[in-house]
Amino acid sequence: MMNYIIGVDAGGTKTEAIAYSLEDQELGIGLSGYGNLYMNYDKATEHIIQAIEQCRINACGQGAEECLGIYLGIAGIEVQDYAAKIDALLTNQYHCRVCGLHDSVLAHAAILGGEDGIVTLSGTGSVAFGLYKGKHATTGGWGHVLGDEGSGYHIALQAFKRMTLEEDLGLQRSRLSQTLFKNLHLDKVNDLKGFVHSADKGKIAAYAAMVAELAEASDEVSMEILKQAGKDLALMTQRLYPKLGIHEPVPVGVSGSILEQIHIVRHEFKHCLEREVGLTDLIINQVSVTKGACYLHKKETRCE
């Protein structure tokens, strides 16, 4: 009889569920729409269940039999009583161990293999999560209205704000502004207001890639924005050290498109942490976040 577990990564754009054998072999995958509970609780939970269902069907085709546990990393689960609601909903449906966690917790397990250390995520949003000698803590992750400094959304917004600053100061349009105007198909800066108020968070965050492209082509305004994002993410990370009582170098891992793919952001991030907290080891481990389920399951069964 082949037992298995499922890891679910429910984020702002998609939900991914992967079934793993107890030997960490992938047995099946399920994909669906966004699973961020902020965005719309009912839709998000529908997407999460869709992804799990599809993954179960695929896993059964590979000989999987009994599901021992579902480990979910869900954006927005920390709000209201969502954690309890998700737990009740899924336990009722699947009659197995259900463990609903903040997305950063599952990512942390996946990247650091369940070991102590810190993982800093920057995709559309940003957050840092750390585990140290039995304690855990989070910094950042306040969402795009309250913060999410260093995130894709924040980077894109800095670029858009630069366009308004040039207008207020009566400056010539910078290379960055020119590129954004062209790409947004806008003539006037005023039309930018219409865009930012109608576009969703993910659509705005996508413009971070354009800032990265220009920075690669040595555009100074873009480089400055990305360096600041790296600094912001380092500061968020650094704040975990006193919160967790860390006084020695610990592994720091990164996750999400901004820290994984934008060299300038990661370089500045690493540089600040080397200087401020004596970072020695930055881990870039582009594993699926769902893999965290394997480590969490092992930790739990080891305790029993």
Added chain:
Amino acid sequence: MMNYIIGVDAGGTKTEAIAYSLEDQELGIGLSGYGNLYMNYDKATEHIIQAIEQCRINACGQGAEECLGIYLGIAGIEVQDYAAKIDALLTNQYHCRVCGLHDSVLAHAAILGGEDGIVTLSGTGSVAFGLYKGKHATTGGWGHVLGDEGSGYHIALQAFKRMTLEEDLGLQRSRLSQTLFKNLHLDKVNDLKGFVHSADKGKIAAYAAMVAELAEASDEVSMEILKQAGKDLALMTQRLYPKLGIHEPVPVGVSGSILEQIHIVRHEFKHCLEREVGLTDLIINQVSVTKGACYLHKKETRCE
């Protein structure tokens, strides 16, 4: 035969229309819901027409006969082709002179009586508008996503961000945070995310009044936030001087609840402008913005 004109102030929370005789006497008023075109173009224009209709009925009751012109100050009119659409819609309906302007332009006319100078508005949002020797220019007014520094929304957000900072730094809750937690009926900082993502702009901006109350009671964190708002509004205003080629002291007027009612913000604003641009005269003239219609109509007829 008594001719009259109408002034309309269409903002983020309400729309006010007032009919004036050519001798600037109020003849009737109309009130309805928000007129900010960003929020919902169809609803906003419906509210604007409702307010005008009600105001016309009331004015007719006072003996008003022919409407010579409607002067509207409308939040969000600068976006897309809204100005032309509003113009066509109302001209078609009322067959008189229709003049759709940004809300800051009508406020400027009302506060400075149609004369040269600068008016800085800070209510839910913020913007500065100046008129000097035939030139005009705007700074700020980018909306709550791109900026609106020094506005009620921005002040409230700084207070909320303070709550997240205290959490990230593991600090004790400040007096400001404690008051906000109590008033928002929240226990955890995480629940703040749910609030800011579900509340509308106006509901968030309303918390600026609480920051002002605490500052009055000498709370330092609140005072700092308000001083920064005053500085931000002064910087926005100051940027109009080079844009308009102003090299002498000009009258500066203020409008909106934040600059009219919060002493600390206005004091810091005034202080910065005295130092930076030699401000001599700050005008606080709590007249209805609709009154701007009287001055604009006189300017126009004088030109004919």
